[in-house]
Amino acid sequence: xxxxxxxxxxxxxxxxxxxxxxxxxxxxxxxxxxxxxxxxxxxxxxxxxxxxxxxxxxxxxxxxxxxxxxxxxxxxxxxxxxxxxxxxxxxxxxxxxxxxxxxxxxxxxxxxxxxxxxxxxxxxxxxxxxxxxxxxxxxxxxxxxxxxxxxxxxxxxxxxxxxxxxxxxxxxxxxxxxxxxxxxxxxxxxxxxxxxxxxxxxxxxxxxxxxxxxxxxxxxxxxxxxxxxxxxxxxxxxxxxxxxxxxxxxxxxxxxxxxxxxxxxxxxxxxxxxxxxxxxxxxxxxxxxxxxxxxxxxxxxxxxxxxxxxxxxxxxxxxxxxxxxxxxxxxxxxxxxxxxx
Amino acid sequence: xxxxxxxxxxxxxxxxxxxxxxxxxxxxxxxxxxxxxxxxxxxxxxxxxxxxxxxxxxxxxxxxxxxxxxxxxxxxxxxxxxxxxxxxxxxxxxxxxxxxxxxxxxxxxxxxxxxxxxxxxxxxxxxxxxxxxxxxxxxxxxxxxxxxxxxxxxxxxxxxxxxxxxxxxxxxxxxxxxxxxxxxxxxxxxxxxxxxxxxxxxxxxxxxxxxxxxxxxxxxxxxxxxxxxxxxxxxxxxxxxxxxxxxxxxxxxxxxxxxxxxxxxxxxxxxxxxxxxxxxxxxxxxxxxxxxxxxxxxxxxxxxxxxxxxxxxxxxxxxxxxxxxxxxxxxxxxxxxxxxx
Numbered sequence: 207x208x209x210x211x212x213x214x215x216x217x218x219x220x221x222x223x224x225x226x227x228x229x230x231x232x233x234x235x236x237x238x239x240x241x242x243x244x245x246x247x248x249x250x251x252x253x254x255x256x257x258x259x260x261x262x263x264x265x266x267x268x269x270x271x272x273x274x275x276x277x278x279x280x281x282x283x284x285x286x287x288x289x290x291x292x293x294x295x296x297x298x299x300x301x302x303x304x305x306x307x308x309x310x311x312x313x314x315x316x317x318x319x320x321x322x323x324x325x326x327x328x329x330x331x332x333x334x335x336x337x338x339x340x341x342x343x344x345x346x347x348x349x350x351x352x353x354x355x356x357x358x359x360x361x362x363x364x365x366x367x368x369x370x371x372x373x374x375x376x377x378x379x380x381x382x383x384x385x386x387x388x389x390x391x392x393x394x395x396x397x398x399x400x401x402x403x404x405x406x407x408x409x410x411x412x413x414x415x416x417x418x419x420x421x422x423x424x425x426x427x428x429x430x431x432x433x434x435x436x437x438x439x440x441x442x443x444x445x446x447x448x449x450x451x452x453x454x455x456x457x458x459x460x461x462x463x464x465x466x467x468x469x470x471x472x473x474x475x476x477x478x479x480x481x482x483x484x485x486x487x488x489x490x491x492x493x494x495x496x497x498x499x500x501x502x503x504x505x506x507x508x509x510x511x512x513x514x515x516x517x518x519x520x521x522x523x524x525x526x527x528x529x530x531x532x533x534x535x536x537x538x539x540x541x542x543x544x545x546x547x
Numbered sequence: 548x549x550x551x552x553x554x555x556x557x558x559x560x561x562x563x564x565x566x567x568x569x570x571x572x573x574x575x576x577x578x579x580x581x582x583x584x585x586x587x588x589x590x591x592x593x594x595x596x597x598x599x600x601x602x603x604x605x606x607x608x609x610x611x612x613x614x615x616x617x618x619x620x621x622x623x624x625x626x627x628x629x630x631x632x633x634x635x636x637x638x639x640x641x642x643x644x645x646x647x648x649x650x651x652x653x654x655x656x657x658x659x660x661x662x663x664x665x666x667x668x669x670x671x672x673x674x675x676x677x678x679x680x681x682x683x684x685x686x687x688x689x690x691x692x693x694x695x696x697x698x699x700x701x702x703x704x705x706x707x708x709x710x711x712x713x714x715x716x717x718x719x720x721x722x723x724x725x726x727x728x729x730x731x732x733x734x735x736x737x738x739x740x741x742x743x744x745x746x747x748x749x750x751x752x753x754x755x756x757x758x759x760x761x762x763x764x765x766x767x768x769x770x771x772x773x774x775x776x777x778x779x780x781x782x783x784x785x786x787x788x789x790x791x792x793x794x795x796x797x798x799x800x801x802x803x804x805x806x807x808x809x810x811x812x813x814x815x816x817x818x819x820x821x822x823x824x825x826x827x828x829x830x831x832x833x834x835x836x837x838x839x840x841x842x843x844x845x846x847x848x849x850x851x852x853x854x855x856x857x858x859x860x861x862x863x864x865x866x867x868x869x870x871x872x873x874x875x876x877x878x879x880x881x882x883x884x885x886x887x888x
Contacts, residue, residue: 327817328816334702354785355786355811356815357786359675360783442705443700443704444697445697450697450792450793456818470696471694471696480822484821488829
């Protein structure tokens, strides 16, 4: 397995909150046949982590990215790629989605997910799901098999009862390291955000990692999706940005597809995913410019980041945190995973 | 009590889905000291309704509008005006919010509300509330007394437990005519939308009436809020646009404040409330132009409508349904309520 890393990835030791974009090998107006970008959460990710842990994360990102790239290369739809990659990351207990989700204040797991099709603006979302192994697939069923966009809590569980979706006990999502995080959060009497800047966590192995994917397929259709376990020690019923269409996820073939991760409340209030699309559509800026504007001007440093793909297959991975688990690939041979600047 | 009605309000008998705006008595660049716009839902509202019923609705709208106008005239904040007027409409069983809310498929009531401050983009929302007399006030408490933006279902009820907010039995919200609507919907094996175009309902006394308010106060601060009982016969846990910040409600002092009503799913997918603000901010269109663009170009005929106020105090009431219960007032003496074109 070969990891293609951004030059200097491991060398820069500073933590200066600057961000980088993965360089485009072609002029921006060259349309790619397909493209995909993914994230596994943004936040304070110490550069001092055990190299083995670091490499395991990079391997996880690379596996997920390979899955999505190959699916798109084979002519699969962007919706299928978004769902398949997020399912893979939900099953990977390194990330805060599906198995490995954080604990609520009641020592349970409540999962959120959303998915959107840029072709017809169809969308599906679930919040407060407790027994669905892959919430992203339930969100897709809401999109395709109900006349609604969003189901919450017991209603989402009831909708799951009507589908053939795989169910698990709530304890399936539990992992020892998330239980330790809950105890840590309780000790600090704090709610730890996905992007928590709590310096006490630096140097520890814990990560705060919502997952999300944006993709363009060979038919020119964009799609995006996001899945999360929310915040450690969160109150029951709290809805963050991940299941909110326009905040955590948006896709429109006329502009771009975006998945966000970070301080959910600020992402809702600033309509982060859709605002990037709106700036492209109404102000005529490029995806990169639109994403920079929202992440660095509308939001505050440390709030989080996004991954996005536009209709030309340009990819932007923008964040204002110290790091973001991320990756991008396209039909021109781009294939990169990274954590820090 | 004198009702100041748009000229010709009762005279036009056609149902041609055209819309009108309340005329501005001053040039558009004249800044009003305050302004308020409200709605009680959009949909197929028969012109053949009993004149007494019609007048009762207009009286209800006038009462609510008077309350808001007087509060703003006295120097009250736009947030206070939005909350007070929506509370009043929640208590009025003519509207589908608070008492008089529609029934779910399980013969219960699940209420949604959201509120947003244009000054700081702070926001609060609740969905699936069952025992809170005035959901808009719980949404405001979420905004001001929690670090979160949105709570769903049991979590929203638990948050209510932590506040001094007035609670009621779920049956408090029940009215006979909503029970008849549920039976009707079951007979038709259909989910009746707030904006239902079901011709079987024409000429009946039933209305489908989410409520919402947008306001500008003397300090130049915009605010908006929306409250609803959702759809008759809806599945438990279905979340419509009303509690979704950016879809049903948005406010930003840099552009405008909007409350929407109509086909919730399409309003979420098209980010209706925020998209109007985004067009103003990024394309430089006026509020009226931005609202027309979203309601008539992005959405389909019959999908619903919005009420909005911009930072200059311009008011727009735009809809593509046959009617919308609505009203608007400002510091220049505008005071109008209306139902049809």
